[in-house]
Amino acid sequence: MKKPWQLARHNTLRTLQASSNKEDREFNIVLFDVSNKPQRFTNHDLSSGECRFRLSFMQNLYQLQKHFINDGIGRYEFSNGVECFFVDQENFQRYKQGDEFTCYNYRDVASSTMNATLYLLSQDNDWYFIFRNPASETYAIVDFSLDVSVQTTKDHVQIVTPHTSLFEMPLFNIGDSVLFSGIATTENVTLAVDSDPSTIECPVVNGEWSYAWNTSGASLGVHCITVTSVGNISDERTVFLIDAIPPHLFIEHPSDGAIVEQNILDISGYSVDNVEIDHVEITLNNVTKIAYGTTTWNLSWDLTGFPLGDHVLLITAVDSQDLATSHSCSFVLNESGHSWGPEIVDIYHDPEDLVNTSNVIIYANVTTTGPFALHTVILFCDDGTDTISYEMYRYGEYPVQSRHEEDPLFNQSNAPLFGKELGQIPTGQVISYWVVAIDTAGNTKQSEVSSFTIL
Secondary structure (H helix, E strand, O other): OOOOOOOOOOEEEEEOOOOOOOOOEEEEEOOOOOOOOOOOEEEEOOOOOOEEEEEEEEEEEEEEEEOOOOOOEEEEEEOOOOEEEEEEHHHHHHHHHOOOEEEEEEEEOOOOEEEEEEEEOOOOOOEEEEEEOOOOOOEEEEEEEEEEEEOOOOOOEEEEEOOOOOOOOOEEEOOOEEEEEEEEOOOEEEEEEOOOOOOEEEEOEOOEEEEEEEOOOOOOEEEEEEEEEOOOEEEEEEEEEEOOOOOEEEEEEOOOOEEEOOOEEEEEEEEEOOOOEEEEEEEEOOEEEEOEOOOEEEEEEEOOOOOOEEEEEEEEEEEOOOOEEEEEEEEEEOOOOOOOOEEEEEEEEEOOOOOOOOOEEEEEEEEEOOOOOEEEEEEEEEOOOOEEEEEOEEEOOOOOOOOOOOOOOOOOOOOOEEEEEEEOOOOOOEEEEEEEEEEOOOOEEEOOOEEEEOO
């Protein structure tokens, strides 16, 4: 036998006798499955009671079945099979242990959806509402809602939201608007935060009330909100306020890329936080100083002895919970009396002999002679009618890298080189071109004019 016998009502066992005059005989064998005995229960229907339950749910059941040829897994779906019922504390324990139990208002749902109204007596012990899947090889997905109502002649008030999720207390950031809502049997309820003498009056509409608490300015930690109705009937809910939001930082001066030609650099800006800004620190050339002020801050930095060239400020705002936000700002330290500026080593076009099918590329080898970095290189092209400018791009600058075999510059040096691809140009065009290089200090340099003709 390759596989164990499958469970069935009758299985056939065949035997072959050695003698040829004996016929085959059949034996019916009954196999019992005692691995999962059905759990017995007794049901009682309660048609009236103090607690009314309105149940609505949808169910989706499926089985995973193996294909008998290729062993693939398929999913067979059907719409009913879930049972639901109520049990008290004693019978809930018997149900969990697999013993015979007594349940109430048993429902064997014969369709994919159900809407029912159930009643239970209000007692001191706990009640449990159970969805049961009696099948052993069937998976059930149930989407349900259960509303509970109790008739009472006494006034009642309750906070419904916010409710807990993963944490014991609902968590909110300071500055959030926290929505408190609930139910009440009176026309108005009164809210108090942390037993504050000042209270908030909330009207009750159709048995429901709500209030949005603005937590801006509140302290960190636990806060207790108490709602009270007529007759001093109350309910309370605690929430935990945290600060998980870093501050916002804005730099007003200097502007990014500013050119400074004096020894004193004025730095200023402002910061915003949902709780409190602790301090603002400014770092320049690995030296850190604390700015004056927090919400609005400023600092004057003496640049005497600093080398001319490009510098970067790193400004960081830190709040009372050590959450930080940093922004950088570059500036150029310059002085008059120098003839520094970019140096244009060479400018040329490729290929040298151009026809109307050539892919025209202009190259410029540009460097600097002073302490300032190149800011941009602009290519100007004049066809005799219009002058058009293009920003040139630097090949292989960040970082110097190997070229792909399909790159037009595959066999050429990968040294940083500015270039601009113009594409194909019609026959007979005469193009004059030149470049203007600008460094970070605003110094400019223009090349000689070159030209080419499309043959």
